[in-house]
Amino acid sequence: MYMIGVDIGTTSTKSVLYNMRGEIVAVHHKEYPLLTPHSDIAEQDVQQIFDAVIETIAHVVKISKAKEGEIAFVSFSSAMHSLILMDEAHQPLTNSITWADNRSYKYSELLNRKYDGLSIYQRTGTPIHPMSPLSKLMWFKHEDVNTFRAANKFIGIKGYVFFKLFNRYVEDYSILTATGLFNINTLDYDEAVLELLGLTKDNFSEAVDTTEVITGLNVEYAKQMGISPDTPFVIGASDGVLSNLGVDAFKPGEVAVTIGTSGAIRTVIDAPKTDAHGRLFCYALTKDKWVIGGPVNNGGVVLRWIRDEFASSEVETAKRLGIDSYEVLTKIAERVPPASNGLIFHPFLAGERAPYWNANVRGSFFGLTLSHKKEHMIRAALEGVIFNLYTVFIALGVLMDGEVKTLKATGGFAKSALWRQMMADIFEHEVIVPESVESSCLGAVTLGQVALGIKPDFSHISDMVGVTKPHKPIHEHVVIYREILPIYMKVTNQLMDVYLDMANFQRNHEGNETE
Template sequence: MKFMIGADIGTTSTKAVIYDDEGTIKAVHHVEYPLHTPTADTAEQDPNEIFDAVLMTIKHVVREAGAAKNEIAFVSFSSAMHSLIVMDDDNEPITRSITWADNRSYQYAKKINKEYNGLDIYHRTGTPVHPMSPLSKIMWLKEEKPELFQRAKKFIGIKEFVFYKLFNRYVIDYSIASATGLFNIHELDYDKDVLQLLDIDDSQLSEPVDTTTYYEDMDRRFADVMGIDAGTPFVIGASDGVLSNLGVDAFKPGEVAVTIGTSGAIRTVIDRPKTDKQGRLFCYALTKDQWVIGGPVNNGGIVLRWIRDEFAASETETAKRLGVESYDVLMKIAERVPAGSNGLLFHPYLAGERAPHWNADVRGSFFGLTLSHKKEHMIRAALEGVIFNLYSVFIALNVLMDEPVKSLKATGGFAKSELWRQMMADIFEHDLIVPESHESSCLGAMALGQVALGMKKDFSHISDMVGASFEHTPAFDNVKIYREILPLYINLTQSLEENYAAIAAFQRRHEQLLEEN
C-alpha cells in the first residue's frame, strides 16, 4: 500500500491528512500557532514555529496510519497566500512572517493605486493592490524599515521558507507567486516594472515553478523527524483557495465554490488568466493551464461571532448551561424574522474589506433602523449582509466566467446552518449544494500531487471522492424580497465611499490619542 499526504499551511494552524491509495482518509492532525497582533494593524507569525508544525503534523499522521518510511508516495502542499518574510545573507529570517491580515502597509497600497496606476499593475499581476499583498508590504518596508530592506537577501513567503529549510533552495509555485502582486500572470515571470518600482530585482525573489513541480532530495534530518524516506517526493503545490476549489469538486466550467469560515471567498476555474475591468477580482494560478478567478472577503463568520458576543451574550450563557451550541441559538433567533429583516440592512465591513472594494477603510453599519426593529432583526440583517457582500463579488465573477453558472457549491463553517444555506440559495437565486468533502484544501493538494506524479492524468477522479450532504432550492417569495432590497444595499455602499476614509482616519487618530494618554 502507498500512502499520500496533503498538508495545508494555514493562518492559524498547519494540518496534514494522510490518504490510502483509494483516497480514504486514514489520519488527520493539526498543530496551532499564535498570531501576534500587538497593534490593530499588525498580524505576524513565527516562521520557525510554522516549520516545526509542518514536521509535527506529517510525523503524527504517518505514525497514526502505521505507514512505513518507504510507503509514502508523496507529500503535497497547500498554503495561505500573501505572507512576507525577509531573509538575510545567512539565510535566516530577520522578520516574522507578515501575514495577509497585516494592514500596516495600507497607506502604501493607496499610494500605489493613486500614483503608480494600481489598476494597470493589477491587470498584469492578477492581484488587486491592497495591504494584504507582498507588493504593498515591500514598499512599506522600503519606506519605513529601510535598515531591514537593505539587509534583505530574499523576500519570500511561508511555503518558500518551508521548502528552503527542507531542500536548501528558494522556489515559489505559480499559484502563490500570482498572489504576490510581483508576478506577471501573462508572462509567468516577475513583472519588471513592479520590481523597478520597489528597487529590487528577481535575484531577491524565489525561482517560479509550476504547481506540479516536486523535489526528492530532502535534508535527511527532517526526513527522520517526520518518519519518512529522504527521497520522498514533496510536491510544491498551490494556494489554499485554488486547491479548495479542487477539493469540493468545483473546477469544471460553470462551477462556482463559495466558502465562509472566519473570512470568506467565491471562486471559479477558467483556462486562461483574466482580470476584471474594475479590479474587483483576483486571478491566481491552479496550474499554468488552469486559473482561478474570484474574490476573498474579510468578513464572514467573524461577523457572526461579533453579533453573538455583542448582541446575544445572555442567550449565549444560557446555551452554555444547557449544553447547546451558541450559534444554533443565534439562528433560532434570526428565524423569527422574515427575509429582508423588515428593511434593515447591515454592511458587514467590520474588518475593512477586500473584494469587491479592496479598501481597508470601509466600515460596517446598520441602515434603516426604526423603533420597530429588535435584536432578532439585527441578527438576521447581519447574516444577510455577509451573503449580500459575497453576491456583489458574484456579480463581477459572472462577467468573466467562460460559461454560465451551472452549480454553486458552499463550504465552511456557515454550511452547518440550514438558515444561512437557504439564505444563500435565495439571494443568489440558484440551487445550492454542500459538498461532503472534508479538509478540502488538503484533498485538493493530494489530487494535485497525484497528477504531478503521473498517478492520475487529470482531476476528473475528484468527483468520485466528493458527495453532497445538503441541497437547497431558492424559495420564490424570499427571492422577490431580495431582488428588491439588494440594489439598495449596493447603492448605499457606493454612496458612502468618501465617508469611509474620513471615519477611518478619525478612528485611527482617536485610537492613537487613547494610547498616548
C-alpha cells in the same frame, strides 16, 4: 502506500494522511498565535510554523503506523500573501507578515494614485491592497529602510518551509500570482514592478509550476517526520485554489463559495483573465488552469462578533444545555422574515477586500427604527455577509466563460440550514453542499496525484466528494431580496466618500478609551 496533504493556514497547520483510494486515515493540526501588537499588525513566528509542519506530518505518520517508505508523496497547500525577509546568511529578518497585516494601506493608496495600480493588477492578477506582498514591500522600502536593505531574499511562508527542507528557494505559480510581483501572462516576475521596488529576480525564489516535484529532503528532518529522505514533495498551490479542487468545483460553470472566518467566491477557467474594474483576483491553479474570484474579510468573524456582543445571555443558556452557540443565533434569526423588516447591515468590520479593495470601509446598520429588535440585527448581519458575497458574484459572472451551472457552498457556514437557504434566495440559484472535508488538503493530494502521474487529470475527484440535499430558491424570498439588494448597494457606494474620514478618526483616537 499513503499520501499526505499539508495545509499551512493562518491559524494552524494541518496534515491529512490518505490511503490511495483517497480515504482519510489520520489527521493532525497544530495551532499557533497571530501576533497583533497593534490593530494594523498581523504576523506569525516562522519557526513555530515550520515546527508545526514537521510535527503534524510526524504525527499522522505515527498514528497511521505507516512505514518509512510507504509515503508515496507529500503535497502542500498554503495561505497566500505572506512575506518574509531573509538575510544573506539565509536567516529570517522578520516574522511571517500575513495577509491580514494592514500597515501598508497608505502605500496601496499610493500605488493606485501614482503608479497606475489598475495596470499593475491587470498584469499581475492581484488587486492592489495591503494584503499583497507588493504593498508590504513598498512599506518596507519607505518605512523600514534598514531591514529592506539588509534583505537578500523576499519569500512566502511555503517558500520558507521548502528552503528549510530542501535548501532551495522555490515558489509555485499559485502563490506567486497572489503577490502582485508576478506577471500572469509571462509566468515570470514583472519587470516594471521590480523596477519600482529597486529589486531584481535574484531577490526572489525560483518560479515553478504547482506540479513541481522536489526531492533531496534534509535527512534530519526526514528522520523527525518518520519518512524516507527519498520521499517526493509536491510544491502544490494556495489554499484557495486547492479548495476549489477539493470540493469538486473546477469544471466550467462550477462556482465555489466558502465562508470560514473570512470568505471567498471562486471559479476555474482555462486562461488568465482580469476584471476591467480591478474587483477580482486571478491566480494560477496550474499553468493551464486559473482561478478567478474574490475574497472577503468578513465571514464567520461577523457572526462571532454578533454572538459575543448581542447574544451573550442566549449563549450562556446554550452552553448549559449543551447546544452550539451559533445554532442558537440562527434560531433567533429565524424569527424574522427575509430582509429583516428593512434593516441592512454592512458587514465591513475588518475593512474589505472584494469587491471594493478598501481597507478603510467600516460596518454599519442602516434603516434602524424603534420596531427593530435584537433578532432583526442578528438576521441582518447574516444577510449582510451574503449580500457582500453576492456583489462579488455579480462581478464574477462578467468574467466567466459561460453561465453559472452549479453553486457549491463550503466552510463553517454551510453547517447552517438557514444560511444555506439565505444564499440560495439571495443568489437566486440552487446551492449544493459538498460532503468534502479538509478540502485544501484533499486538493493538494489530488494535485500531487496528477504531478506524479498517478492520475491523468482531476476528473476522479467527483468520486471522492459527495453532496448533501440541495437548497432551491424560495420565490417569495427572492422577490423581497431583489427589492432590498439595490438599496444595500446604493448605500454602500454613497458611504465610500466618508469611510476614509471615519477610519482616520478611529486611528487617531485608538487607545484613548476611558475606564
